[in-house]
Amino acid sequence: MAVLTPSKIDAYALAPEKKLTLYMLMLGFAALLVGTLFGPLQAFNYAGINLYTFLKPLVQSYYQGLTIHGVLNAIVFTQLFGQAVMLYLPSRELGLRPNMTLAWVSWWMALVGLLITALPILANAASVLYTFYPPLQAHWAFYVGAAIFVLSSWVTVYLTLEMWMRWKRRNPGQITPLATYMAVTFWLMWWLCSLGLVVEVAVFLIPWSTGLIGGVDPLLMRTLFWFTGHPIVYFWLLPVYTLAYTTLPRLAGGKLISDPLARLVFLLFLLFSIPVGFHHQFSDPGIAPAWKFIHMVLTMMVAVPSLITAFTLAASLENAGRARGGQGWFGWIKALPWNNPTVLSFLLGLLAFIPGGAGGMVNASFTLNQGIHNTTWIPGHFHLQVATLVTMGAMGTAFWLIPHLTGKRLVGEGYAVASQWLWFLGMFIMTFALHWMGWLYQIPRRAFISGSPAAMEAYKQSGVWMALNAISGIILTIAIIFFFYVIFATALQSRHEPSQVMAEVPFTQVISGPQGSGLAALTERVWFWFGVAVVLVVLAYGPVLFQMLTHLNPVPGQRLW
Amino acid sequence: MDDHSIIERYERAWIFFGLGMIVVFILLIGYTLVSSRGSIPLAVGQVNASEVRTQGEFANPRVEKVGRDYVVYMQAFAFGYLPADIRVKKGAKVTFYITSPDVLHGFNIERTNINVEVIPGEIAKVSQVFNQTGEYRILCNEYCGIGHASMISKITVEE
Ligand code: HEM
Ligand SMILES: [Cu+2]
Numbered sequence: 174m175a176v177l178t179p180s181k182i183d184a185y186a187l188a189p190e191k192k193l194t195l196y197m198l199m200l201g202f203a204a205l206l207v208g209t210l211f212g213p214l215q216a217f218n219y220a221g222i223n224l225y226t227f228l229k230p231l232v233q234s235y236y237q238g239l240t241i242h243g244v245l246n247a248i249v250f251t252q253l254f255g256q257a258v259m260l261y262l263p264s265r266e267l268g269l270r271p272n273m274t275l276a277w278v279s280w281w282m283a284l285v286g287l288l289i290t291a292l293p294i295l296a297n298a299a300s301v302l303y304t305f306y307p308p309l310q311a312h313w314a315f316y317v318g319a320a321i322f323v324l325s326s327w328v329t330v331y332l333t334l335e336m337w338m339r340w341k342r343r344n345p346g347q348i349t350p351l352a353t354y355m356a357v358t359f360w361l362m363w364w365l366c367s368l369g370l371v372v373e374v375a376v377f378l379i380p381w382s383t384g385l386i387g388g389v390d391p392l393l394m395r396t397l398f399w400f401t402g403h404p405i406v407y408f409w410l411l412p413v414y415t416l417a418y419t420t421l422p423r424l425a426g427g428k429l430i431s432d433p434l435a436r437l438v439f440l441l442f443l444l445f446s447i448p449v450g451f452h453h454q455f456s457d458p459g460i461a462p463a464w465k466f467i468h469m470v471l472t473m474m475v476a477v478p479s480l481i482t483a484f485t486l487a488a489s490l491e492n493a494g495r496a497r498g499g500q501g502w503f504g505w506i507k508a509l510p511w512n513n514p515t516v517l518s519f520l521l522g523l524l525a526f527i528p529g530g531a532g533g534m535v536n537a538s539f540t541l542n543q544g545i546h547n548t549t550w551i552p553g554h555f556h557l558q559v560a561t562l563v564t565m566g567a568m569g570t571a572f573w574l575i576p577h578l579t580g581k582r583l584v585g586e587g588y589a590v591a592s593q594w595l596w597f598l599g600m601f602i603m604t605f606a607l608h609w610m611g612w613l614y615q616i617p618r619r620a621f622i623s624g625s626p627a628a629m630e631a632y633k634q635s636g637v638w639m640a641l642n643a644i645s646g647i648i649l650t651i652a653i654i655f656f657f658y659v660i661f662a663t664a665l666q667s668r669h670e671p672s673q674v675m676a677e678v679p680f681t682q683v684i685s686g687p688q689g690s691g692l693a694a695l696t697e698r699v700w701f702w703f704g705v706a707v708v709l710v711v712l713a714y715g716p717v718l719f720q721m722l723t724h725l726n727p728v729p730g731q732r733l734w
Numbered sequence: 735m736d737d738h739s740i741i742e743r744y745e746r747a748w749i750f751f752g753l754g755m756i757v758v759f760i761l762l763i764g765y766t767l768v769s770s771r772g773s774i775p776l777a778v779g780q781v782n783a784s785e786v787r788t789q790g791e792f793a794n795p796r797v798e799k800v801g802r803d804y805v806v807y808m809q810a811f812a813f814g815y816l817p818a819d820i821r822v823k824k825g826a827k828v829t830f831y832i833t834s835p836d837v838l839h840g841f842n843i844e845r846t847n848i849n850v851e852v853i854p855g856e857i858a859k860v861s862q863v864f865n866q867t868g869e870y871r872i873l874c875n876e877y878c879g880i881g882h883a884s885m886i887s888k889i890t891v892e893e
């Protein structure tokens with residue numbers, strides 16, 4: 174093997190799944206690059222600084238930019254990262270290869286869907302933001318592209334399940350390895366919850382935007398959207414949880430405390446992620462408060478798996494710190510390898526997740542939500558989650574995964590470490606400011622305040638917080654430049670040094686394994702639990718959806734941007 | 735493995751603590767809901783969004799005095815609110831019926847718990863007692879198009 178010169182021969186002939194994973198990953202990071210570039214501009218907007226006049230005619234409005242930011246970051250990047258990691262990890266763990274033809278079909282679907290969606294967005298014909306609530310109506314290509322893009326993930330659902338069942342047939346009676354278990358429950362959860370979005374787009378919005386039907390019911394559309402829209406946050410989060418459970422303890426120099434408990438966490442997500450969507454509709458008339466209350470109780474239940482995760486990961490990291498010689502109450506924290514960019518990104522991301530989770534409990538609390546619904550508190554909250562833990566976990570993983578996939582060593586490790594500190598710092602400042610601006614002054618989210626004298630007059634008391642936004646915008650710009658320099662310089666260099674990269678996925682060892690665990694045996698009955706998840710969804714949504722479908726109140730489309 | 739059984743003890747304690755915390759939260763929220771006095775948006779019916787401007791109660795947006803209280807029929811539209819001039823007395827209960835003739839809007843009254851998603855075709859009802867004189871801004875907090883950030887109105891509360 175060593176005699177083959179990689180430039181002449183297809184370096185991936187022996188591992189085509191590596192090439193696929195790399196392509197998924199890099200397409201995702203390319204989307205993230207374009208998407209995040211608008212982030213600092215939005216932070217400046219909330220500092221009262223309008224930089225959009227300089228972007229014309231390329232970008233017509235704040236809202237066009239915000240659509241790009243939301244779609245590329247929250248829908249495109251996150252899904253592609255999931256498709257990369259949640260197929261590759263089980264493939265490596267099981268030692269099996271997914272059906273490569275279909276796997277490439279999924280990549281091409283994602284690319285083509287993305288391009289079809291991008292055209293109307295770039296033409297300012299789809300400035301409807303990533304939630305695209307009707308009656309605002311985008312060009313039909315926006316919905317068609319989005320549908321193709323999302324359906325690409327269904328191919329990955331199939332690929333993962335098929336690989337798992339192949340393994341099951343060859344290993345009857347055995348317990349599914351941990352990362353594969355996580356991938357299987359993750360994809361089942363996503364398949365079930367994505368039905369809301371797929372029905373909304375395919376059954377209603379595409380016929381509506383092409384003129385086949387004259388109107389759609391805005392309340393029903395919001396309900397279908399949030400059927401997918403809350404669980405989608407776990408769709409973003411769980412790949413990073415999977416990496417945190419199955420690779421982080423090892424990378425930090427320790428072991429995972431408990432394998433069965435990790436399974437329980439993913440099972441709870443499968444069960445409770447979906448029947449909770451009304452907590453995004455607390456302010457909507459048309460859904461009875463009693464139903465909102467039921468969804469709220471279930472929402473509180475989804476906090477449980479994250480509380481368990483906090484415990485297990487902290488204990489596993491403590492195990493690592495002590496194994497590295499850390500002593501006393503806090504010595505183990507200092508002993509962790511903070512100079513390893515991957516470990517660093519997870520540690521900082523998990524730290525940000527604590528206030529993020531607390532804020533999430535506030536949002537989920539029906540009556541407290543009235544104080545912050547649709548204010549800047551909300552982007553403040555979810556930038557701690559999706560833009561910090563999820564994105565940092567993905568960035569940190571890229572630091573070993575891209576070298577592992579390409580056989581090229583990481584370029585600019587110092588920049589990698591710096592990018593993570595700056596990202597964390599910038600996000601911390603920005604989210605801090607956005608939370609308080611929303612809570613104290615009710616400043617609305619998604620508002621081009623820097624372009625509106627009336628708004629600037631109304632919110633002038635929040636000057637201090639606005640200044641913090643400007644500072645965070647500058648810090649995050651530097652973080653973005655450092656990070657993308659590192660990954661593109663790594664992936665695009667021509668030097669191959671296979672001996673300098675991790676040859677295998679760094680799967681962690683566990684202290685208490687699944688063998689003989691009653692809990693592990695119980696969680697292994699995946700199809701039974703999937704059935705329970707379906708029943709919960711039907712109970713929590715069935716009556717309300719039935720009521721809405723029998724009282725449809727269609728409204729024509731509008732284009733007001 | 736003695737270490738390990740200690741961890742398991744802590745783990746169980748942590749999970750019970752978490753569950754206990756959640757139960758307390760749910761009870762507290764239940765209490766605030768029962769005592770929320772009309773700030774939770776209720777649906778009181780549907781209208782044809784295309785006819786809001788021409789037919790029915792909302793074609794004539796207005797403040798009505800009923801005894802010492804008020805009823806307001808309100809349109810949130812792109813990009814403003816009707817009636818634009820709302821004056822009420824301190825301490826009176828103000829009930830808002832609100833809908834939209836075009837797209838989604840927000841109806842958030844600052845310094846109160848009133849925060850409604852205004853959905854075309856749906857009539858929302860909320861009520862509020864204003865206990866301080868002065869101006870309360872109404873802010874649109876749901877993206878509604880190019881004029882969204884400037885969609886700000888006010889309620890004046892008088893002695
Ligand atoms: C890198 C620096 C980033 C900055 C400075 C930034 C800043 C912002 C700001 C200020 C907003 C609020 C805009 C508004 O409500 O008008 C926003 C919205 C948003 N951001 Fe970011 N962001 C960044 C990265 C990210 C990342 C990495 C993600 C996800 C992976 C993300 C996802 C979102 C989403 C989903 C929205 C909501 C869009 C909407 O309301 O339609 N952002 N961002
Ligand atoms: Cu949610």
Ligand SMILES: [Cu+2]
Nearest residue numbers: 874876878882
């Ligand atoms: Cu608006």
